Amino acid sequence: MIGxxxxxxxxxxxxxxxxxxxxxxxxxxxxxxxxxxxxxxLVLLGFLxxxxxxxxxxxxxxxxxxxxxLIPLSIGIIVLSLLFSSGNFETRFLEGLIxxxxxxxxxxxxxxxxxxxxPIEIPGGFLRAxxxxxxxxxLMVGYRMMPLISNKITTxxxxxxxRGANTGFSLKNPGQFFYFAxxxxxxxxxxxxxxxxxxxxxxxxxxxxxxxxxxVPETKFSLFDxxxxxxxxxxxxxxxxxx
Amino acid sequence: xxxxxxxxxxxxxxAIAVLRFLIGVVFYTTVLASTGNIFSGLTYGVIxxxxxxxxxxxxxxxxxxxxxxxxxNIFTMTLPxxxxxxxxxxxxxxxxxxxxxxxxxxxxKHRALSGFVCGFVHNLLDYLMMVIIFFTVGLPSAKNIPxxxxxxxxITLLGILLSVLGGISGYLAQVVYNKLSRTSIVKxxxx
Numbered sequence: 001m002i003g004x005x006x007x008x009x010x011x012x013x014x015x016x017x018x019x020x021x022x023x024x025x026x027x028x029x030x031x032x033x034x035x036x037x038x039x040x041x042l043v044l045l046g047f048l049x050x051x052x053x054x055x056x057x058x059x060x061x062x063x064x065x066x067x068x069x070l071i072p073l074s075i076g077i078i079v080l081s082l083l084f085s086s087g088n089f090e091t092r093f094l095e096g097l098i099x100x101x102x103x104x105x106x107x108x109x110x111x112x113x114x115x116x117x118x119p120i121e122i123p124g125g126f127l128r129a130x131x132x133x134x135x136x137x138x139l140m141v142g143y144r145m146m147p148l149i150s151n152k153i154t155t156x157x158x159x160x161x162x163r164g165a166n167t168g169f170s171l172k173n174p175g176q177f178f179y180f181a182x183x184x185x186x187x188x189x190x191x192x193x194x195x196x197x198x199x200x201x202x203x204x205x206x207x208x209x210x211x212x213x214x215x216v217p218e219t220k221f222s223l224f225d226x227x228x229x230x231x232x233x234x235x236x237x238x239x240x241x242x243x
Numbered sequence: 244x245x246x247x248x249x250x251x252x253x254x255x256x257x258a259i260a261v262l263r264f265l266i267g268v269v270f271y272t273t274v275l276a277s278t279g280n281i282f283s284g285l286t287y288g289v290i291x292x293x294x295x296x297x298x299x300x301x302x303x304x305x306x307x308x309x310x311x312x313x314x315x316n317i318f319t320m321t322l323p324x325x326x327x328x329x330x331x332x333x334x335x336x337x338x339x340x341x342x343x344x345x346x347x348x349x350x351x352k353h354r355a356l357s358g359f360v361c362g363f364v365h366n367l368l369d370y371l372m373m374v375i376i377f378f379t380v381g382l383p384s385a386k387n388i389p390x391x392x393x394x395x396x397x398i399t400l401l402g403i404l405l406s407v408l409g410g411i412s413g414y415l416a417q418v419v420y421n422k423l424s425r426t427s428i429v430k431x432x433x434x
Contacts, residue, residue: 122317134253135310138303140313142257149261163369186422188262193428196258210250 005065005114013055013116013223018125020225024232025113031107038098043235044105048112051228057117066111073107074100091210119143128219134210141199152191156184252302253310255432256296259301260314263294267319292362292409295338296416299346299361301432308346320352338368358420362413367406374398 032044052062081096082089120143123136124215167178267290297309312335342361349357423429 025331038274127277134248134250135313137255137256139314139317140311141254142261145261146256147266150265151256153262153265185419189259189419190423190428192258192262193255193423193432197251197428197431199258200249200254203250203254208250210248210253 002242005111007057007061007115007120008118009056009058009116011054011116012049013112015222015224016116017219017221017225018117018121019129020115020221020229022125024229025109027108027232027236028109031236032102032109034102036102037242038101040235040239040242041101041105043238044076045101047231048105048108048236051112055112057112057115060116062108065115066108069107069111070104070180073103077103081169092172127214127216130216133214133216135192137203137208137210141203145195145199148195149192152195153184155189156191159186159187170201204233248304249434250301251432251434252304252307254332256298256302256307256311257314259294259298260311260318263290263311263315264318266290267315277422288366288369288405288408289412292412293416295342296346296358296361296413297366299342300358300417300420301429303346303350303433304345305343306339307343312339332369334372338365341365341368357416358413358415358417359410360413362416363406363410365413366409367402370402370405374402391395 032041032126036044040168052059077099078093078096081099082092085092085095087095120140123143126139127133127136160180160183165183166176294315295308295311297354299308301307341364345361345364346357349360
C-alpha cells in the first residue's frame with residue numbers, strides 16, 4: 001500500500017526535509033477539517049495545486065490514487081447532508097458541498113504527503129530529532145514487515161479456505177462470517193509473533209543493541225524548506241484570524 | 244522476564260502495530276469508504292482496544308501500549324486517512340499510559356478483569372476526547388448529527404455503550420492472549 005503510494009521523483013517537494021513536510025501536514029489537518037472558513041479553504045486548495053505542480057506527480061496519477069477515497073466519501077457526505085441537515089434542499093446540498101471540499105482538501109494533502117515522502121524518511125526524521133533510536137529502528141523494521149505480515153495473512157486465509165471455511169458475508173447468516181473471522185485471529189497473531197521473533201533474531205545476530213550508540217544523519221534545511229513552511233504558517237494564521 | 248526493553252519486545256510491538264495497521268487499511272478501503280462514517284465508530288471501537296490490550300498483556304511493561312499507539316499512528320500517517328494524527332497526538336500518551344497503568348495494577352490480583360477494564364478505559368478516553376473536541380472546536384460533520392443526540396442523556400448512553408464495547412473487545416484480546424500465552428513464541432518474547 002505504502003510502496004504503491006510513494007512516487008519516486010526528483011522535485012522540490014520530494015527534496016524537502018521530512019520535518020517540513022510533516023509540520024506543514026500537521027498545520028493543514030485541523031485547518032482544512034474545521035478551522036478554515038470557505039474563503040481560506042479556497043486558498044488552501046490553491047496551495048495544494050501549487051504543491052502538486054511543484055512535485056511533478058501529474059494530475060492523472062494523483063487522481064488515480066485519490067479517487068478511491070474521494071468518490072465514495074463525497075457521495076456519502078452529500079447523502080448524509082441531504083438526509084440530516086436542516087433547511088431547504090439548496091441549503092442542505094450547499095452544506096454538504098462545503099464538507100466535501102473540506103474532506104477533499106484534507107485527504108488530498110494526506111495523499112500528497114504519502115506520494116512525496118519515502119517511508120524510510122520517517123524513522124530517519126525521528127533519529128535526527130534525537131528520539132531514542134530503538135523506536136526509529138522499530139519503525140524501520142515495521143515498514144519492512146508490512147509485506148511479510150500481509151503475505152502471512154493471505155496464507156492463513158487460504159489455508160482456512162482450503163479446509164472448507166465459508167468466507168462470504170450473507171445477511172441471512174451473518175454469524176457464519178464472524179465465525180470465519182474468529183477462526184483467523186489466533187493463527188494470524190501467532191504467525192505475526194513468529195515473524196517478529198525471526199526478524200529480531202536477525203537484528204541481534206548482526207549486533208544491534210537498543211541501548212547502544214548509533215550514527216545520526218545530518219539535518220539540512222534548504223531555502224525551499226523555509227519558504228514552504230512560511231507559506232504554510234501564513235495560511236494557518238490567516239485561517240485562525242478569519243475563523 | 245527482563246525488565247528493560249529488549250530488541251524482541253520492541254520488534255514484537257512493531258509487528259502488532261503493522262498487523263493493526265493492515266487490518267485498518269482493509270476496513271478503511273472496504274467498509275468505511277463505502278459507508279462513510281456510519282461504521283467507523285463501531286469498527287474502530289472494536290479493533291482499537293483489541294490490539295492495544297493484547298500488546299499490553301503480551302509485553303506487560305509500562306510504556307508498551309504507548310509505543311504501540313505511536314507506531315500505529317505513524318504508519319497511518321502515510322495513508323490519506325483523516326483520523327490519525329490530530330486527535331491522537333494528544334491521546335497517545337494519555338491512552339497508552341492509562342492502558343499500561345490499569346493493566347499493571349490489575350495484573351497481579353485481578354488478572355481476569357484486566358482485559359475488560361483496559362478496553363473499557365481505552366474507549367472511554369477516546370470517546371471523551373471526541374466529546375471535548377466536539378464541544379470546543381466542532382467536528383467537520385457535526386452539523387449532520389441529529390439534534391436529539393446532542394443531549395446529556397444520549398452522550399452518556401453512547402459513552403457507556405462504546406466503553407462496554409471496548410471492554411468486550413479487551414476481554415476477547417485477553418482470551419486470545421490466554422490461548423497463546425503457553426506457546427514457546429510468547430515465552431521467547433517475554434524472556
